[in-house]
Ligand code: SAH
């Protein structure tokens with residue numbers, strides 16, 4: 001495993017070798033075949049050549065065509081002439097005292113995103129938290145990312161790259177056949193994944209493909225603030241685990257802290273959870289619940305949470321997240337005693353409700369603390385984007 005500096009000092013780790021227009025990362029098999037055809041690879045070789053490229057990209061994790069050893073020299077040269085498989089610039093790589101790692105990646109257009117790896121206690125497994133947008137159009141009041149204006153959706157290549165970069169740094173190539181260090185993925189970084197559905201779907205299909213990275217869909221969780229119309233599609237077309245950023249148990253409080261609730265209120269959200277394809281005891285829906293002092297953390301809130309989950313008959317688990325402060329935030333974390341009480345009440349009602357211990361706080365890598373400096377979208381563009389997303393009318 002590569003050694004990285006501890007603490008918050010920014011470090012330039014690698015220079016970019018990514019060329020967005022020519023990268024082969026993020027393409028599906030049909031697109032790779034079409035590119036190979038375009039540069040003169042004979043029709044009858046296309047399928048085999050596509051499989052070779054796929055293998056080297058996603059099973060071996062090579063960063064240069066030169067390393068595709070079973071591909072003829074002629075073809076390697078041709079591929080290198082027309083395409084790239086390099087990585088984005090890593091402008092910061094940090095390791096928290098607790099082992100959490102954060103990478104700040106910069107794409108050639110200047111936009112930046114953060115990706116976080118959270119090892120578990122034994123350090124032999126861990127979860128990669130992937131971003132789906134640069135910033136976010138939603139403006140949840142407790143979330144740092146929400147203070148950043150959306151610049152744009154990430155492309156499939158940029159989403160897959162976050163995984164490849166983490167694997168490079170963890171030294172986990174080729175794809176292990178047994179246990180993996182990078183053992184699960186959560187779409188819980190910057191942005192709202194269901195506002196970037198098609199790109200997320202394409203990227204996750206690549207990550208799940210059994211000839212490459214082969215991460216099981218059971219080890220992938222997509223978190224949404226509640227974009228109700230896309231939830232059904234997510235279950236049907238991507239079929240990964242679902243997490244909901246719930247954070248409140250009545251519309252008045254949820255409207256106040258999560259503006260999307262005005263568009264898709266709790267009743268609609270919970271009905272969509274109940275109908276989520278495949279939701280059953282073996283695949284429970286996770287409800288994330290930030291503990292905000294005096295806002296959503298009373299005993300009555302705990303009772304209402306249990307009542308709602310039972311009323312809608314949703315196979316559920318609850319993740320209680322103590323609020324993580326960030327510079328300029330206006331909320332306080334609930335008292336430890338109250339968080340424990342809240343958790344015990346829910347457990348007592350037969351629903352799992354562990355308290356998530358904040359990870360990577362010293363490097364601002366904890367939930368809701370991510371924010372990059374890409375704030376280049378003009379106000380008018382932001383309004384247009386919010387209108388098309390339906391956040392405002
Ligand atoms: N936009 C999606 C995906 C981002 S997930 C969503 O909202 O679900 C990021 C998770 O961190 C969400 O559950 C979010 O509500 C939570 N979060 C945001 N700000 C936080 C904060 N300051 N402290 C703790 N958790 C936070």
Ligand code: SF4
Pocket residue numbers: 136137138139140143144145146147189190191192225245
């Ligand atoms: Fe966006 Fe999720 Fe943050 Fe809300 S919590 S602002 S939806 S990233």
